[in-house]
Amino acid sequence: MRFAFSDDQQLLQGAVREFLRKECTPEVVRALWADARGHAPGLWAQLAELGVLGALVPEAQGGMGLDERDLVLLLEEVGRAALPGPVAACAAVAAPLVRELGGATAERWLAALGAGRAIAVVGHPANPFVTDAHLADLLLLARGPELHAVERAAVRLVHQPASDPGRRLHGVEWEPGAGTRVASGAEAERLLAAAFDRGALAAAAQALGAADRMLELAVAYASQREQFGRPIGSFQAVQHQLADAKVRVEYARPVVYKAAWAVATGAASRPVDVSHAKLAAGEAAALAARRSLQAHGAIGYTWEQDLHLWMRRAWSLALEWGDPPLHLARVSDFVLADGAPIGPGRTFEGGS
Amino acid sequence: MELVYTPAQQAFRAEARAWLEANVPPAPLGSFDTAEGAAEHRAWEKRLHAGGWAMVPWPVEYGGRGADLLEWLIFEEEYYRAGAPKRINQNGIFLLGPTIMEFGTPEQKARFLPRIASSEDVWAQGWSEPNAGSDMAAIQASARRDGDHYVLRGQKTWASRGAFADWLFGMFRTDPASERHKGLSFLLVPLDTPGVTVRPIAQLDGETGFAEVFFDDARVPVANRLAGEGEGWKVAMATAGFERGLMLRSPARFQSTARRLVELCRANPATASEALREEVVRCWMDAEAYTLETYRTVSRLLAGGKIGFEASLNKIFWSELDVRMHETALRLLGHRADLLPEAPAAAGVGDWLDGYLFSLSGPIYAGTNEIQRNLIAERILGLPRSG
Ligand SMILES: Cc1cc2nc3c(=O)[nH]c(=O)nc-3n(C[C@H](O)[C@H](O)[C@H](O)COP(=O)(O)OP(=O)(O)OC[C@H]3O[C@@H](n4cnc5c(N)ncnc54)[C@H](O)[C@@H]3O)c2cc1C
Numbered sequence: 001m002r003f004a005f006s007d008d009q010q011l012l013q014g015a016v017r018e019f020l021r022k023e024c025t026p027e028v029v030r031a032l033w034a035d036a037r038g039h040a041p042g043l044w045a046q047l048a049e050l051g052v053l054g055a056l057v058p059e060a061q062g063g064m065g066l067d068e069r070d071l072v073l074l075l076e077e078v079g080r081a082a083l084p085g086p087v088a089a090c091a092a093v094a095a096p097l098v099r100e101l102g103g104a105t106a107e108r109w110l111a112a113l114g115a116g117r118a119i120a121v122v123g124h125p126a127n128p129f130v131t132d133a134h135l136a137d138l139l140l141l142a143r144g145p146e147l148h149a150v151e152r153a154a155v156r157l158v159h160q161p162a163s164d165p166g167r168r169l170h171g172v173e174w175e176p177g178a179g180t181r182v183a184s185g186a187e188a189e190r191l192l193a194a195a196f197d198r199g200a201l202a203a204a205a206q207a208l209g210a211a212d213r214m215l216e217l218a219v220a221y222a223s224q225r226e227q228f229g230r231p232i233g234s235f236q237a238v239q240h241q242l243a244d245a246k247v248r249v250e251y252a253r254p255v256v257y258k259a260a261w262a263v264a265t266g267a268a269s270r271p272v273d274v275s276h277a278k279l280a281a282g283e284a285a286a287l288a289a290r291r292s293l294q295a296h297g298a299i300g301y302t303w304e305q306d307l308h309l310w311m312r313r314a315w316s317l318a319l320e321w322g323d324p325p326l327h328l329a330r331v332s333d334f335v336l337a338d339g340a341p342i343g344p345g346r347t348f349e350g351g352s
Numbered sequence: 353m354e355l356v357y358t359p360a361q362q363a364f365r366a367e368a369r370a371w372l373e374a375n376v377p378p379a380p381l382g383s384f385d386t387a388e389g390a391a392e393h394r395a396w397e398k399r400l401h402a403g404g405w406a407m408v409p410w411p412v413e414y415g416g417r418g419a420d421l422l423e424w425l426i427f428e429e430e431y432y433r434a435g436a437p438k439r440i441n442q443n444g445i446f447l448l449g450p451t452i453m454e455f456g457t458p459e460q461k462a463r464f465l466p467r468i469a470s471s472e473d474v475w476a477q478g479w480s481e482p483n484a485g486s487d488m489a490a491i492q493a494s495a496r497r498d499g500d501h502y503v504l505r506g507q508k509t510w511a512s513r514g515a516f517a518d519w520l521f522g523m524f525r526t527d528p529a530s531e532r533h534k535g536l537s538f539l540l541v542p543l544d545t546p547g548v549t550v551r552p553i554a555q556l557d558g559e560t561g562f563a564e565v566f567f568d569d570a571r572v573p574v575a576n577r578l579a580g581e582g583e584g585w586k587v588a589m590a591t592a593g594f595e596r597g598l599m600l601r602s603p604a605r606f607q608s609t610a611r612r613l614v615e616l617c618r619a620n621p622a623t624a625s626e627a628l629r630e631e632v633v634r635c636w637m638d639a640e641a642y643t644l645e646t647y648r649t650v651s652r653l654l655a656g657g658k659i660g661f662e663a664s665l666n667k668i669f670w671s672e673l674d675v676r677m678h679e680t681a682l683r684l685l686g687h688r689a690d691l692l693p694e695a696p697a698a699a700g701v702g703d704w705l706d707g708y709l710f711s712l713s714g715p716i717y718a719g720t721n722e723i724q725r726n727l728i729a730e731r732i733l734g735l736p737r738s739g
Contacts, residue, residue, distance in 0.1 A: 239729030254644035343611035344604035
């Protein structure tokens with residue numbers, strides 16, 4: 001039993017944080033918002049170079065051969081930077097799905113995805129609109145109890161502008177055929193369930209990073225903005241609001257990390273852990289957003305101020321891969337069931 | 353990150369479970385805020401100690417088991433799972449003990465720790481004074497040096513278990529010219545010392561859970577001082593850190609309350625509205641989050657880390673969770689929420705009311721939550737100092 005990250009894991013996180021701090025500044029994010037495609041091929045290539053895109057791709061296919069315990073820290077950084085584009089969708093959800101599919105699909109796409117030469121996204125019933133579908137070379141789409149692999153030329157996209165311009169939502173229309181079907185029946189269900197949990201975990205991790213960043217912005221602003229002859233951050237009313245948000249963020253953190261462990265190891269507790277993480281991180285980010293906005297006063301309510309880069313991200317993350325009621329229902333079904341294995345000693349499998 | 357127990361940890365759990373199954377009293381003990389209940393609890397502590405389970409993470413030479421903190425967590429899980437009695441000597445075992453290990457001389461360790469482990473000495477904590485609550489540096493109780501003794505004058509108040517304790521630890525002003533944090537010393541005082549008067553105070557639940565203590569030229573040997581003269585503040589801050597942090601409120605306690613809450617919810621479908629069921633599930637989630645964060649802290653401590661100001665995050669989280677869980681339980685109970693445990697119609701649920709009353713003190717003791725928020729804002733977030 002060891003609930004801690006290794007030095008290597010933290011080093012990689014530090015490298016990605018440093019990279020995004022320099023290369024994904026708020027100016028860059030805004031420029032991508034204004035860009036027709038919202039994509040920066042240079043940034044994408046460098047993320048591949050750093051190993052982010054190929055984190056879950058096996059070494060044999062040129063990837064890093066890591067698992068979600070490593071990736072969760074990198075996704076936190078993606079959230080901290082409000083990085084536009086389908087990094088999480090591709091690296092955390094599509095790539096491992098292609099890996100699990102194996103066969104011709106994996107042969108054709110896996111190495112390219114890890115190396116950043118191709119982009120894939122997953123269209124799951126939990127997400128009525130597919131984020132960044134316009135950038136994808138490959139779309140893995142669910143239809144009933146089947147999973148299809150479709151190239152972009154074969155789909156029609158309808159852009160659905162939404163609150164976060166760094167993530168473009170699309171309605172996707174397409175015709176399934178025997179040639180596109182890559183899995184069906186129980187196999188497809190299993191793959192889609194795993195994709196759902198990976199997507200929800202990725203959203204939770206990004207929300208955690210966004211929450212951190214919003215609190216950081218609030219602290220920086222409140223330390224410098226003066227009213228009544230003092231920095232506003234020295235007023236208890238402001239201090240306590242931010243302290244409360246900090247408590248929620250720090251207690252969402254271990255929940256997200258445990259979910260990463262559950263996904264990586266295929267633990268039986270995976271669905272509950274993931275839903276708990278999605279709720280805890282989503283609510284922490286929502287609270288951080290509200291409290292940070294309040295600390296900023298009217299300037300926080302402007303388009304020019306950077307805060308809303310993360311607020312928008314937090315709102316959209318809360319809704320993708322299952323909205324809060326859906327995840328709450330998953331946890332409730334577990335906790336309130338007859339003879340639920342809950343209570344002291346039941347937190348980890350192997351307790352009993 | 354390896355979130356599975358080793359075979360040795362599993363064996364440890366099995367051993368603890370077997371012992372507890374064979375030894376935990378079948379009926380609940382009386383409240384340790386009554387004379388009778390206190391005696392029953394001392395007897396239980398003796399049995400726990402004889403079994404070798406009184407102080408799991410302490411060195412064997414001080415009456416412990418020499419286990420690591422992960423094993424301690426596992427033991428706590430089994431302890432609460434078994435429904436074992438609350439620990440009457442919390443102040444001694446969880447707060448003073450670790451403080452003596454950090455600051456005590458070898459003589460003091462040998463003299464005090466084994467008697468703490470066995471709860472032969474039950475301890476009271478003497479920080480608060482009538483004019484020094486949140487502002488602990490305002491304490492006035494004095495200790496004047498007279499040869500190899502200190503002569504104590506003044507008053508402490510709100511000392512939990514003070515009415516039934518044997519000893520008190522606390523800060524006294526040893527330098528009469530000093531102010532605020534300086535000139536304070538940390539002294540260990542036998543409560544039967546001539547010149548010490550203990551006056552029990554009834555709490556919200558009507559029982560004498562705490563006491564005020566008067567010092568009227570009470571003489572205490574200089575050998576009862578922990579760390580140097582004038583170093584009391586530093587020592588007290590360490591003790592307060594233990595109180596907010598790891599030891600006092602182990603996660604199993606909240607997990608077992610959350611579990612009882614879930615059972616209560618399932619047993620009362622008529623009152624369990626959608627909103628209440630949701631709150632029950634949220635309480636369970638927060639008890640799990642608290643557990644996970646504690647495992648993370650323990651992993652960090654085992655790797656050589658220390659607990660710092662994050663103890664303040666901890667304190668807010670567990671105290672507010674405790675209140676929420678009990679409020680939710682009372683809402684599930686409907687009109688029965690009003691009944692004391694002895695009311696015939698309470699049918700075994702009256703202890704939720706007791707628990708609720710106690711939970712209300714959580715945001716007050718161990719440093720109020722407002723003070724913890726000040727610390728989080730300034731020491732963790734780095735906001736400018738207030739005032
Ligand atoms: C059940 C229980 C057990 C206790 N056990 C012990 C014990 O064993 N030993 C012991 O020494 N003490 C004990 N205490 C006392 C406890 O430590 C004090 O009550 C606590 O430190 C607060 O002090 P106070 O009661 O004087 O309140 P005050 O300090 O007068 O505070 C009153 C209110 O004002 C707020 N406030 C004060 N200062 C500030 C500030 N700077 N910023 C914002 N808000 C502020 C407080 O948060 C609180 O809400 C116990 C208390 C309880 C309820």
